Amino acid sequence: MDLNLSDIFTKDLDFTFGIEIVVRTLVMFILILVVLRMTGKKGVRQLSIFEVAIIIGFGSAAGDPMFTRDISIVPSVIVMATILLLYRAITWLATKSERFESVLEGDPMYVIEDGMFILLDNDELTFAKDEFLSEMRQQSIEHLGQIRIAILETTGNVSFFYFSDEDVRPGLPVMPRVYNTRSKTVDMKADYACVYCGHVETLAPGRHECKRCKKDEWVKAIDTLRLS
Secondary structure (H helix, E strand, O other), X not given: OOOOHHHHHOOOOOHHHHHHHHHHHHHHHHHHHHHHHHHOOOOHHHOOHHHHHHHHHHHHHHHHHHHOOOOOHHHHHHHHHHHHHHHHXXXXXXXXXXXXXHHHHXXXXXXXXXXXXXXXXXXOEOOOHHHHHHHXXXXXXXXXXXXXXXXXXXXXXXXXXXXXXXXXXXXXXXXXXHHOOOEOEEOOXXXXXXXXXXXXEEEOOEEOOOOOOXXXXXXXXXXXXXXX
């Protein structure tokens, strides 16, 4: 079968429709910007899961009219206006009912307390730990012992509340090079942090099970102060 490059790149596209695509794209892009401004949001970091769904709906409504000859712009405008009205109505309901808002957007979730990861009743973590370690590194956090409380907000942001310098305790390192030295065998007496939950114990040489989560991988705890 011969490869026809014209079918891949242009097909039946003619110059006139090419200009029409440019105009359609500009119109729909401006409409997207206008509608997003009408939602009152400032940026992606402020979006909840519900609002991400709204953005996806806008994108779907705006995409096809940009390059599809048989789809006009007005029906897409109607779709976007409907989505905007739905967003406004649901947002208004959320301001009137905390329970409805909780169902719609979820609740903030405690991830760290007193320098340790929060565990569920079945000793499972409540989040993807690798992503959270990355978030901590971006906030110049070196180990869990610097953190009094960490809360995962409904927007995806993380709020950190720190121990004062005099209250910083030994904690689980979050730097990849140190974190990756984890082992099931302790070779010298020192403070060690459970790699799974962050619990710190003073261990003698040998193999040990974490008293908190029953896992058995350890890394040497550190107690450096947080850089201000």
